[in-house]
Amino acid sequence: MTQAYLLTIIGEEVLENVIEKDIMALGAKGFTVSKVTGRSQSSVRDNPWDGENIRIEIITSEEICLKIVQHLKDKYLERYPMITFFHPVTVLRMQHFY
Amino acid sequence: MTQAYLLTIIGEEVLENVIEKDIMALGAKGFTVSKVTGRSQSSVRDNPWDGENIRIEIITSEEICLKIVQHLKDKYLERYPMITFFHPVTVLRMQHFY
Amino acid sequence: MTQAYLLTIIGEEVLENVIEKDIMALGAKGFTVSKVTGRSQSSVRDNPWDGENIRIEIITSEEICLKIVQHLKDKYLERYPMITFFHPVTVLRMQHFY
């Protein structure tokens, strides 16, 4: 059992494909996606007309996690409704993730 | 990058609107919702007849997190099938969350 | 408020029932399930033909968490596309969970 990072990205559904391509290019070995809705002071994302959100979760090393976070910051965070956060988790079979 | 809290609430779908109103009133700046099902020793929540669950996730400060937890405890936890838990996460753009 | 563990399992939908039975037998008091899709270097699980994934989340004690992880390792991890990870969370009403 090893320590890894679970990085979560919540953002617009329409960006799913580009984000996935980006994170794989930055070194992630896999990801898990779920459909979510959400609201914040600046966004209403809970119906198909306004659009809904996806949550992308990536288990990876601290280094790649920070690289992805930096990339999201540069490319998306200021321009799209999107949030991202991470925290350490314990994983099995670490070779699976980085 | 700052430390914040990710608070998760899992409870009955029919309560979605009231809980959302409550947490925004207590100072949360946004939330994310997903549909889930679940089971425990006292609840079967995995079909539309019994009703299903929602998971509400809120990223916020420790202070507001604890305030919401206290509120949930007073108003819902003893009376509805509901669980809540939280843990620290690292976030970007902290002004977004509190 | 007590410390507990949040254990997450991401794996194939078709295994949902057997995994649920296993974890309840190992002492979990409840669980929450959501539908997810995912991809890794060895699996494409984002359409109903290939099959999709489920995420099972269990809040439990460290001891039962480790017992479940060991069981997953023995029975599933090498043979099915599946990942599992855990981290500590703060919960209310600990008697609810173990």
Next chain:
Amino acid sequence: MLASLLSPMVLAFLLGIAAARLKSDLKFPEGLYTSLTIYLLVAIGMKGGYKLSLATFDEVIYPAIGAVSLCCIIPLWTYGLMRKVGKFSVADAAALAAHYGSVSAVTFSAALAFHENLKIEVEGFMPSMLAMMEIPAILIGITLARINSDSVVEQTPVKEVARELLAGKSSLLLMGFLVIGFLAGKGGWEQVSPLFDVPFKGILTLFLLEAGLVAGRKLSDLKKGGVFLLAFGIIFPIIHATIGISLGQLAGLGMGGATVLGILAASASYIAAPAACRVALPGANPSYYLTSALAITFPFNIIVGIPIYHQIAEMIYH
């Protein structure tokens, strides 16, 4: 009676129960369940509204009075019985009163299909009775709980609960499309009847398959309800149906219409009432009201109740 048992609707329901008992992995996607529900409510409402536009005030008013009386009285005696004889808590008794006083749109649909198969005419405005009978009993049940409980935890005023019920999806769709069907008239009805009328029984068949899946899973909960609830869930619908049929005859309905009124009285709500009770009566245990409504009364009505009520109506009318 055998003919009724062999209708695709009833057989699909039985197949659903069997699948659940066999632990089949058959499961309807949640969106399909909700879509079928929306379809049934819209279709019932729209057709009922159109038929209502063809009826006269005099035809409708007495059945309406009968219908509303039924759903005001049923929760009262159900509550009393549950408290006194069943020894249930205030919240549980009130929830059961709400469920049995209210009505089931699917049982209603099955009743219409049953009569159509036997070519017995049913007054076209009966869906308006369904719409009227949905909410009052739920409000009465909730009010009973508040009056009788010293520890009223839920502070939402009854007025607010009433507003929520009226805007609740089942009554909104039913009443909304009653009005739409009424206003749109024949021309409107013909535009949408290929969707809302022609495939209706097929959709109902799918819905009952799903209902059977859930009812079958709930059968194992029967023991939680106990013998009392089992007896109640079968005997009371028969009593309610008999009263409903008699009231229907008094109100001038034909035998078909009266039987359907009886079936409405006999049926227990499974959309509006559970949702309202979760919010307004959290102290009530869903095992009781869902088990009895869904695993006892609903299957009983669908499988043997409807033909029995038809026999009772035959006796009353002839």
Next chain:
Amino acid sequence: MLASLLSPMVLAFLLGIAAARLKSDLKFPEGLYTSLTIYLLVAIGMKGGYKLSLATFDEVIYPAIGAVSLCCIIPLWTYGLMRKVGKFSVADAAALAAHYGSVSAVTFSAALAFHENLKIEVEGFMPSMLAMMEIPAILIGITLARINSDSVVEQTPVKEVARELLAGKSSLLLMGFLVIGFLAGKGGWEQVSPLFDVPFKGILTLFLLEAGLVAGRKLSDLKKGGVFLLAFGIIFPIIHATIGISLGQLAGLGMGGATVLGILAASASYIAAPAACRVALPGANPSYYLTSALAITFPFNIIVGIPIYHQIAEMIYH
């Protein structure tokens, strides 16, 4: 006009708005919304393709030129107006131009249903106009933003954006099934018309109920758009419709076809344009374009616009 207001489609839309205002818990499952959208696009495309196979090149070419001209010019003046008079940012003005230059398949469907009810003939190949008018304006809007903005953040080349739009679900389904309907001809059409033609208006009724739910929620955003957007969202469709009808007459369409062309010009996109703008113009604020397209122009067109444009066509043609 009253007859149009009382169609099940319009009434369902109004019911949806009412439900949203009453804060009803009625909500369509996300899968149902997407399924209805797929159905409408497939059905429109398939029928249009079949009808196109019956038309001659000469009949179609002039209306096609008219249609494409319309959706190239509308975004240009919309952009200019938004920048000069509305004082909107480059991104917001470009997004509004894209939305109003493009078209709404649902408004189109409502227009067809309106004409069918009045038994006014509409050229069967009009869905091909819908298909042609969907994308150009969106590309023009995005190009306007790139030309006029010094800080072009989004580097995706316009060619790539065009490819994505063509492969985007709405145009892919519409154009794909136009081709399928064209190739499959009468034999093919008869195989699928029980699904894609017969229940069409019923499905449209359900879709408009859902559209009303969203439009009703957006009404509270109207003030965010301001008086200018409100006036624009009502006045410009009338102007666009008038131009469209006149062009349609010039191009040799009958009154029905010309009215539908006008309605296409008057309508604003709500599937393809928002999706494209989210990706290509993230700086544009959805409050502006979604509010005006969905909460102003769409309801206006559905409820009173279509009958008004019909009156205008009556005046132009007689």
Next chain:
Amino acid sequence: MLASLLSPMVLAFLLGIAAARLKSDLKFPEGLYTSLTIYLLVAIGMKGGYKLSLATFDEVIYPAIGAVSLCCIIPLWTYGLMRKVGKFSVADAAALAAHYGSVSAVTFSAALAFHENLKIEVEGFMPSMLAMMEIPAILIGITLARINSDSVVEQTPVKEVARELLAGKSSLLLMGFLVIGFLAGKGGWEQVSPLFDVPFKGILTLFLLEAGLVAGRKLSDLKKGGVFLLAFGIIFPIIHATIGISLGQLAGLGMGGATVLGILAASASYIAAPAACRVALPGANPSYYLTSALAITFPFNIIVGIPIYHQIAEMIYH
């Protein structure tokens, strides 16, 4: 043959493949996919059961023996070939045997639609052959793996696997509605045929659009399967079809029925078999069995296989 290629079903499948190649964002919601699957199985079963109620025992018994023989023999030689010539692992060979021995309900539906378009009669009880042919091969495949593998990791007894397969959603719906259709007879069939018969080809068109989307994405995996799998996925269906047609003739079926039996033999399962193999043969690599079943054999059958088998039947019968 061209007529078959130009049917809306085949064209929709091709459009789906094209959309996938163009990386379109078109995607069916998961609930819609499951709903369409449920519809197809229920509709096939119900109609087949009704038709079976019209047939005599003598008509059905020989085709049934032929059908069951086919699906017992096909997995045996498929397994042998895969092990000896293909050099696949025990688990992979067994999984391929299970898939090719079992059948595809959608290919079956396409075959029925093909014959209907050509106005060639097909025995109405053929869906009961589909139902009988679904499960045996899967059990044989799994048993082969257990016998031949020293490291049998999966301990579930074959009896338990058989129970799970019988209660699995596809066979439960198919067999359940065969029985329902049989019992409900003509009266029952007429109640539900507006949903389960009339729009069937339209629904199939939508389903094949979705199937094309997935097949198109899988095309890029073709190389993973290698030339051997590609050849196998095309040549063996032709051989199986020829055997099936001959057996059908022997069993007294008309040309239409025999062709459909051949198509069943030629088709590979894509609902029941993959689900069962995931659980019972986790060591088998889905890239092999899903790629060959879904990206090779399925498209081949839908697009050119069915017309070819029809030609073969013409030759055998004339």
